Amino acid sequence: AQPVLRVFVTRRIPQEGLELLQRAAVCTVSLWDSDEPVPRAELLKGVEGAHGLLCLLSDRIDAEVLDAAGPNLKVISTMSVGFDHLAIDEIKKREIRVGYTPDVLTDATAELTVALLLATARRLPEGIQEVKSGGWSSWKPLWLCGYGLSGSTVGVIGLGRIGLAVARRLKPFGVKRLLYSGRQPKPQAQEVDGEYVPLDSLLCESDFVVVSCALSPETQGLCDKAFFTKMKTTAVFINTSRGAVVNQEDLYEALTAGQIAAAGLDVTTPEPLPTDHPLLALKNCVVLPHIGSATYSTRGIMAKLTANNLLAGLTGEAMPSELKL
Ligand code: 8YV
Numbered sequence: 001a002q003p004v005l006r007v008f009v010t011r012r013i014p015q016e017g018l019e020l021l022q023r024a025a026v027c028t029v030s031l032w033d034s035d036e037p038v039p040r041a042e043l044l045k046g047v048e049g050a051h052g053l054l055c056l057l058s059d060r061i062d063a064e065v066l067d068a069a070g071p072n073l074k075v076i077s078t079m080s081v082g083f084d085h086l087a088i089d090e091i092k093k094r095e096i097r098v099g100y101t102p103d104v105l106t107d108a109t110a111e112l113t114v115a116l117l118l119a120t121a122r123r124l125p126e127g128i129q130e131v132k133s134g135g136w137s138s139w140k141p142l143w144l145c146g147y148g149l150s151g152s153t154v155g156v157i158g159l160g161r162i163g164l165a166v167a168r169r170l171k172p173f174g175v176k177r178l179l180y181s182g183r184q185p186k187p188q189a190q191e192v193d194g195e196y197v198p199l200d201s202l203l204c205e206s207d208f209v210v211v212s213c214a215l216s217p218e219t220q221g222l223c224d225k226a227f228f229t230k231m232k233t234t235a236v237f238i239n240t241s242r243g244a245v246v247n248q249e250d251l252y253e254a255l256t257a258g259q260i261a262a263a264g265l266d267v268t269t270p271e272p273l274p275t276d277h278p279l280l281a282l283k284n285c286v287v288l289p290h291i292g293s294a295t296y297s298t299r300g301i302m303a304k305l306t307a308n309n310l311l312a313g314l315t316g317e318a319m320p321s322e323l324k325l
Helices: 013-024 040-044 065-071 087-091 106-121 122-132 162-175 188-194 200-206 225-230 248-258 298-316
Strands: 004-009 025-031 052-055 075-078 097-099 155-157 177-181 194-196 210-211 238-239 262-263 285-287
Touching: 004 013, 004 298, 013 025, 040 065, 052 298, 065 087, 075 225, 075 298, 097 298, 106 122, 106 162, 106 210, 106 238, 106 285, 155 162, 155 200, 162 177, 162 188, 162 200, 162 210, 177 200, 188 194, 200 225, 225 248, 248 262
Parallel strands: 004 025, 004 052, 052 075, 075 097, 155 177, 155 210, 177 194, 210 238, 238 262, 262 285
Antiparallel strands: none
């Protein structure tokens, strides 16, 4: 009989994923049985001697965690498409395999991006607040006016899976031009008549700038003072990728100085964003609590894929979604 392997799961994940692991004959599961992130000390303890690790993006998996786990650790499976929380070089050095969850959250995240864009551009949170607080006194011609997609130019930074899914959804709103920037032109851009342009042109010409790139050393702090200065003063900025792509002090400056019209963020630095953060005091900044993939079905499918990646990794089989290291 095969030896029983141990996996550490850093959080309560949707039941359908957890059950796959708990029913598997190859492993026993140690679960940090909470909806809150595992404290660092418990993470270090929990991984000790584990053969597999199932984590989320709030768990920083660095050399310290890998050393605490020791040589048994053969597979890490993260319930996310992003992997900026994993120290890839250290993982590679130790020949550990990594599973992640691309594709299955593309639609949910693209939908949320469109919702956030419209909410920000048409000032929905402000309007709701006015209704509740008695600020709705009468109909006024220019009250709560915003910006529309019809006839607009949209710029997508990073036309990957999610960026393309956002573009596909925005086109039917009457978008006139769809620009995109990134490391290289993408053949799939044809489908949305996407024009590959340098970032500077995208910023100068777009009415909506949507950040949809992965966080990497190249994209960290990409959206800074110079970036916002190039944007139109009437433009709306949307970020549903990672908070660290944005320099938030520069964004605050741009929003208060009228360099750009508004911003919608599903991701921030840090997360959660403290309630007294200056960005939260701005009417033209809409902040969501990182809910891009948060539909019941998507999170369930993500949990199952994460579990299946882990199980395949433990038994040395091909993973449904393995990250190429
Ligand atoms: C969520 C995400 O944060 O997958 C990612 O990289 O950012 C989102 O899907 C995810 O649910 C958290 O693990």
